[in-house]
Amino acid sequence: MQIRLDIKRRKSAADTPYLQSVSYLFDDINETVATALTKINRGGYKDTDGRAVTAVEWECSCLQKKCGACAMVIGGVPRLACDTKLSLFQKAGFVRIEPLRKFPVVSDLTVDRSIMFKNLRDISLWLDEELSADEKSVDTAYDASRCLQCGCCLEVCPNFYAGGKFYGMAAGIPASKLLAQLDKGKRKALAKQYDKHFYSGCGKSLSCKDICPAGIETDALMVNSNALAVFKRLFK
């Protein structure tokens, strides 16, 4: 099987990006974009104009869609390279591979997502004192803890931009863990931050629904957190 990979490249943020097209052969229908990038980076590939393809910068760690490192825009959709099979694009014969657009580019497909971690610090997302384990919140805490901090939900969000006051679902989901776990009296400070940096900025477009590579039901967790933090009603 053969496919053309159109990879958006630039050496640094200051460079003008360009598309480099690589004709790529693969045998396994389960082969992923991550594998293709790994193989291309071993060397020996030429682009469709006959130039050697230098190593493509991208981030990768687990290859099992559990770490979020390899999030990028593939075929126009933000997703994980390790979870995107090449065969998905076989009919079209090509696929465009680009870096996430909401974050500053470092080089090629690598972006600097540190704003996400800064935002979590900014809403003081931590426990001030130890929790006593509570069975009721286990399922919500589990679902929320699955967030990869990959940034896919921010990519499709019409309200999020790096540096803005609205921190997006990538902060909303982690917040929903502690909101569910904290007792009513101790939830106040976080609830205020949630209201300020999530609830009030969210346009409820729900564009982040079904985009999460970890399969987190973002809307369900949001409903739960809105109830706890904003409407102060206990649904569970």
Next chain:
Amino acid sequence: MSRVIIIGAGLSGLSAAITLAKAGRRSALVSLQPSERAQSVLAEGGINAALDTMGENDSADEHFNDTMRGGVFLASEAAVRALTSHAPETVMWLSSLGVPFNMKDGKIIQRNFGGQKKKRTAFAKSSTGKMIMTSLIDEARKYEDKGLIERFAHHEFIRLIIDNGECVGAVVRDRYSGKSAGISGVVLLACGGMNGIFPEMTTGTTQNSGDAAATAFVQGVTLSNTEMLQYHPTTIGISGKRCLVTEAARGEGGRLYIMRGDERYYFMEDRFPDLKNLSPRDVVAREMFFVRREFGGEVFLDMTGLDEEVWKSKLPDLREEIKSYLSIDPKDTPVPVKEGIHYFMGGIYTDINHRTSMQGLYASGECTSLYHGANRLGGNSMLGAVYGGRAAAEDIVKNTADDGKNDEISFAIDDAGNFGEPASDELILKIRDILLDAMGIVRNESTLDNALERLDRLSAERGYNDRENARFAVARAMLMSAKERRESRGAHYREDFPERDDSFKKATVAQYKNGKVSITFKALDERGEENADKT
């Protein structure tokens, strides 16, 4: 000394950073990528502690005995005693940080895991590592805000700074800007198992190149038991790596079989009637190798007997994963499985307080060789990583001081210098293939000798850079340790010496001096006695 430099922000590095911060000590937490991308998030099955919540009368003593027996008595007793006796408080600490362990009637519930007869493994469905990491990351964030933990989350360890035989800091490079900095302070290596020596053949992260431990080795840090590679019995091949099928699948009732003629032969149940499918990993992996040799074909993991509730509440991610990678539903169809390299019991030699052979340098987590002897029990890795990180930090707090100097870290050096250049992919794969031929589940002296000769020839082919030379040195250490251990023990099985021989009940110790690797043996109690007042 000022801040403590922690290399690696997984379970062990985070646990250490939090423990240091609680004691008011500053740390620089250096990792190639943020903690969310650490290999620790992949850990699935659970974490062992004799919480005794299942009414089985479990105890720390039994956890100790199982860990020693599972490791075939190659771990230091004092270290394992400390690990197992502090396990319950370690798990309760995690619970107090908000880890959503599976619970019933107000208590953490525990599951069966290999090599242990009692239900001792606390878990959060099948993503225990990810759950623990999320809570530790939240906790670390609190101290980042206070300025006690400083994150360097796209930064690479280059080398140790050594002064007169003592480690006084580390050179670190910003992957994004390419610029380096020398940071002074006590160093804790929490850089994970050496997956990068075997790219694509392990269940671990692709981030780990093995360079950190290899560099420390050729800089004079002692390694031990590097021959002890754990092959996990149940892995599946996916694009670019081996993917783990958690031991919990067998803990919850999964069964291994091979086709014997027309019938399914459940060989573990027939040949190991005591622990059956939940025998220690080395035993299961070896038996899979033998039955394949005997009957041909593949070994299957039969999980069709697990009921709907178990899939939903205890193994949801596993089912999803197998469906997506193999396009089969394990609820209806047995899954073909094979052994894959999963854990490095060997690594940096430390005493029981996690001090390495070099003054000023500590190590914890999978990069060390302290707790797991010749074979690690499932559920003990996360315990060893979390407890080890805390224990190392406590020793640092007790024995070193912060001079309070606020020397700012500035990444200004263009050329990192020694060890700055990566090893070539081509060489990495060549060395990997040589090792794989000799360091499999069944080993013998002639293939080990042959591999050493091939390494010699390869190293004479051309000049190599520092990291490449370090890789050669670690590869030699592994092969030479496997050669010198002329017995079979745990993960190390020699068909030319198939019996255990207790004259080898010692750690292999690898040292690098003047360009040469040497292997000696060290008595197990030389790691030191238990530090009685450790919390």
